[in-house]
Amino acid sequence: MSARRLAAAVVLTAGFLSISTLARAQGSHPVGHEDSPPVSGEEVFQRACAACHNSQPVAPLQLGPNGPPPGALMARALPPERLKLLTPGAILTSLTNGKMQTQAAALSDVERRAVSEFASGQTFSALEAALENSVCKNPAPKASFTSGPQWSSWGNGVNGTRFQPRNQGKLTAADLPRLKLKWAFGYASVAAARAQPIVAGGRLFAASENREVHALDPKTGCTYWTFTAESGVRAALAVGPYESGEEAAGTAVFFADSKATAYAVDAETGKLIWTHKVDTHPFAGVTGSPVVHDGRLFVPVQGIGEEGTGANNNHQCCTFRGSLTALDVNTGEQLWKTYTIGENKPRARNKAGIQMYGPAGGGIWSSPTVDTKRGVVYVATGNGYADPPQPTTDAVIAMDVKTGAIKWVQQTVPNDNWAMGCQAKNPDNPACPAEMGPDYDFSAAPAIMKMRGGREVIVLPQKSGMAYAMDPDQGGRIVWEYRFGQGSGLGGQWGGTTDGENAYFGVADLLTPTPGGMHAVRLVDGKPVWSVGPQKKLCGEGMGCSAGQGGALTAIPGAVLNGGMDGGLRAYSTKDGSILWLFDTNREFETVNGIRARGASMDGAGPVVVDGMLYVNSGYANLIGSPGNVLLAFGLD
Numbered sequence: 001m002s003a004r005r006l007a008a009a010v011v012l013t014a015g016f017l018s019i020s021t022l023a024r025a026q027g028s029h030p031v032g033h034e035d036s037p038p039v040s041g042e043e044v045f046q047r048a049c050a051a052c053h054n055s056q057p058v059a060p061l062q063l064g065p066n067g068p069p070p071g072a073l074m075a076r077a078l079p080p081e082r083l084k085l086l087t088p089g090a091i092l093t094s095l096t097n098g099k100m101q102t103q104a105a106a107l108s109d110v111e112r113r114a115v116s117e118f119a120s121g122q123t124f125s126a127l128e129a130a131l132e133n134s135v136c137k138n139p140a141p142k143a144s145f146t147s148g149p150q151w152s153s154w155g156n157g158v159n160g161t162r163f164q165p166r167n168q169g170k171l172t173a174a175d176l177p178r179l180k181l182k183w184a185f186g187y188a189s190v191a192a193a194r195a196q197p198i199v200a201g202g203r204l205f206a207a208s209e210n211r212e213v214h215a216l217d218p219k220t221g222c223t224y225w226t227f228t229a230e231s232g233v234r235a236a237l238a239v240g241p242y243e244s245g246e247e248a249a250g251t252a253v254f255f256a257d258s259k260a261t262a263y264a265v266d267a268e269t270g271k272l273i274w275t276h277k278v279d280t281h282p283f284a285g286v287t288g289s290p291v292v293h294d295g296r297l298f299v300p301v302q303g304i305g306e307e308g309t310g311a312n313n314n315h316q317c318c319t320f321r322g323s324l325t326a327l328d329v330n331t332g333e334q335l336w337k338t339y340t341i342g343e344n345k346p347r348a349r350n351k352a353g354i355q356m357y358g359p360a361g362g363g364i365w366s367s368p369t370v371d372t373k374r375g376v377v378y379v380a381t382g383n384g385y386a387d388p389p390q391p392t393t394d395a396v397i398a399m400d401v402k403t404g405a406i407k408w409v410q411q412t413v414p415n416d417n418w419a420m421g422c423q424a425k426n427p428d429n430p431a432c433p434a435e436m437g438p439d440y441d442f443s444a445a446p447a448i449m450k451m452r453g454g455r456e457v458i459v460l461p462q463k464s465g466m467a468y469a470m471d472p473d474q475g476g477r478i479v480w481e482y483r484f485g486q487g488s489g490l491g492g493q494w495g496g497t498t499d500g501e502n503a504y505f506g507v508a509d510l511l512t513p514t515p516g517g518m519h520a521v522r523l524v525d526g527k528p529v530w531s532v533g534p535q536k537k538l539c540g541e542g543m544g545c546s547a548g549q550g551g552a553l554t555a556i557p558g559a560v561l562n563g564g565m566d567g568g569l570r571a572y573s574t575k576d577g578s579i580l581w582l583f584d585t586n587r588e589f590e591t592v593n594g595i596r597a598r599g600a601s602m603d604g605a606g607p608v609v610v611d612g613m614l615y616v617n618s619g620y621a622n623l624i625g626s627p628g629n630v631l632l633a634f635g636l637d
Helices: 002-009 039-049 088-095 109-120 126-135 173-178
Strands: 179-186 198-200 203-207 212-216 223-228 238-242 250-256 261-266 270-279 291-292 296-303 323-328 334-341 345-350 355-358 369-371 375-380 384-386 395-400 404-412 446-449 456-461 466-471 479-485 502-506 517-524 530-531 555-556 558-564 568-573 579-584 608-610 613-618 630-635
Touching: 039 109, 088 109, 109 446, 173 179, 173 579, 179 579, 198 238, 212 250, 238 291, 250 530, 261 296, 291 369, 355 384, 369 446, 466 502, 517 558, 555 608, 558 613
Parallel strands: none
Antiparallel strands: 179 630, 198 203, 203 212, 212 223, 238 250, 250 261, 261 270, 291 296, 296 323, 323 334, 345 355, 369 375, 375 395, 395 404, 446 456, 456 466, 466 479, 502 517, 517 530, 555 558, 558 568, 568 579, 608 613, 613 630
16 A cells, blocks of 8 residues: 555655744754753765765656566655755654664664754744644533434444535535635644544544544534554544443543554543553554444554565565454453464564564555445455465455454455565575565555445445445355456555545546546446546645545545545536536645644545534655645635
8 A cells, every 4th residue: 555655665654743943943942951062064964865865866756557666666765855845843753763773773762853854944842832722712512412413433323425415514515606715724733644534523533643633623622632642643544332330421532543552532531541551563553434324433543564574584574464453432342353365373483583474464554444244344355475375365354343344345456465665486495475466455555335226335446446345145256346446456445425426536546647536337237437537736736746536536526526645626517527616725824723834745535524614634654745734714705
C-alpha cells in the first residue's frame, strides 16, 4: 500500500508540527543554560544530516503498468527543499521517535530542536496559548448520540457503504455549488491528516498521528476536550454505547493507535474508560477503523514496516501475522482473536546464519464490515511477506461474529508475497520470497451493497485495478468483476461507494503513466455506466504531485465526493460523471485553534457529510503525496 511502501521508501517521514513563524531559525539555548552560546541548527545539519540530504538529487521513479521494477524501491533522504515543506515539529518527532531516531541518536535534545528549526526554515512558538484560546466557551450539547444526524464510523454504518442519505446529510447534488469553507482546524505536529473524523451527538471527533483525539463543535471547530493516546492514531474513530460497573451507561469513542493499542474514551468527558493491547508484535499497528456492534469492538491489525525489511539480512523475516480481535466494549476484555494466515515456522538461514521464518503478512489495512443478517464479520487482507504463499492473503475472509471462526475465504490474487528491495526471483536469498508477487493487496473495506430488489453483494476495489462483487450466501463466489485501472503496487484503493443503483470507484494507479479517474458501474451486473479520466492536477508538476484518486469515496443523493492526491476535493454527478463542484485545498488556512496548517494531497480517508456540513482532511506526506495537516469544514451559505 502507498502508506507503508512510501513510509519505508522515504527515510524522513512526517511526525509532529507546531505553531511556528516564518522566521529562519538561528539556534537554540540548552534548557537551564540560557546564558550559554546558542546551538546552531545549520551547524548540526551540516555535521549530522547533510551527507544524505544534500547528496545527489532523487531520481524519478521508473513508471510502468505495475510501478517500478522489483528492487527499485530503496530508502532515500528528502532533499533540503522538500524538508522546507515540513514544520519543525514534524522533523523533531522523526528525530526523536520516528524514522530518523537511529540517525539522530547521538544528538542532544537541544541539537534536535535546533536542526528541526533550521531544516524546516521555521521556529517553534506559543502553541499552549493558541490552544487555550480555541476551547469552546459554551458547554457541550446534551444531544443523544444515537439520534439525530450522524456519521459514526468509517463506512457510515456497519455495512460500510459510505452513502449518506438526505435526512442525515442534509446535502444533495443541488446544494453543492453553495458550499463555502466555514472553518479549519490544524492538527498540531503532523504532516499528514490520515484519520477520518466522525460526527455524532452534536460533536465532531477527530484524531491524528500526534496522539491527540479531539471532541470539537461541528459548527465552529472549537474544542470541548482533547485526549492523548500512547501512540499516533491513523484510523477513523467509532462511537457506540458502553456500560460501567461504577457509573451509569454512556457513550464511548473507540479507536486504536499505531502500536496496536485499542481505547475506549467517554464521549461526553474524554475520560479514559479502558485500553487493551490487541497485538504485541513489534511491527503491529492499526490503520483500519475499529467497528462497534452488539457489545463487541472489532479491531483489525496490520504489520506496518516488516515487509520493508525483506531484503535486510539482519532481520529474521518475517513473523507478523494479520489478525482481527473482538473486545468487550464495556471492559476491553478480549473475546476472541483470529489470525489471517497460518502460524509462522523456521525456514532456511541466510548466508549470515540468520534464521528466517514464514508464512507472514496478511495484514488487515481497512475497517471490518459486520453482516448483521448472516452473523459474520468481513475483513479484506493484504499480501504475504514471506514464503510459503497462503490462500488467505489478498482475500476477503468471513468470520463468525461470536467466535471468530473462519466461515469462508475468497482470494483474488494468489501467490502474492512481496518484500521491499527484493528482486523478481530470489533463489539464494531466503529473506525474500522465492518469486515476488505484484503487491496487489486490499486496502478497502468490504462493503455490503444492496441492489434494487433486495439482493446483497459484497463490493470492494483492489490495488490490482479490479473491483469485485461477491455473493455472501455462496462462500464469496464472485458475481462480477470490473477493471477500473491498470493496477499498481503503490497506491491504496481505499474504498468505493454506492447509491443503491450504481457502485463507484476512484483510480489510484499512482505509479502508472495515467493515475486518476472515476468509474460508475451498475450494481446489479458490474456493467459500465460512465467513466471519467484523470483531472488536470491542481498541484502542478513538482515532487509529490499526483493525479491519483484512490482515496475513499462518499456518496450523497446525486453526487460522489473524492479527495484527490493533487489536493482537489471534487464532486461528480452520479448521472454522467460531470464535475459539479471543486475546491482546491493546496494552500495555508487560518485555523480556529491557532495551529499553522495547510492543505495538500488527500488519500486514504474520505469526505464526511452530516447535517448540512461536509468535513474532509487534507495532507498526506509521502514520496507521492505532499504534506498537510488540516481539517476543513464546509457549510451552506
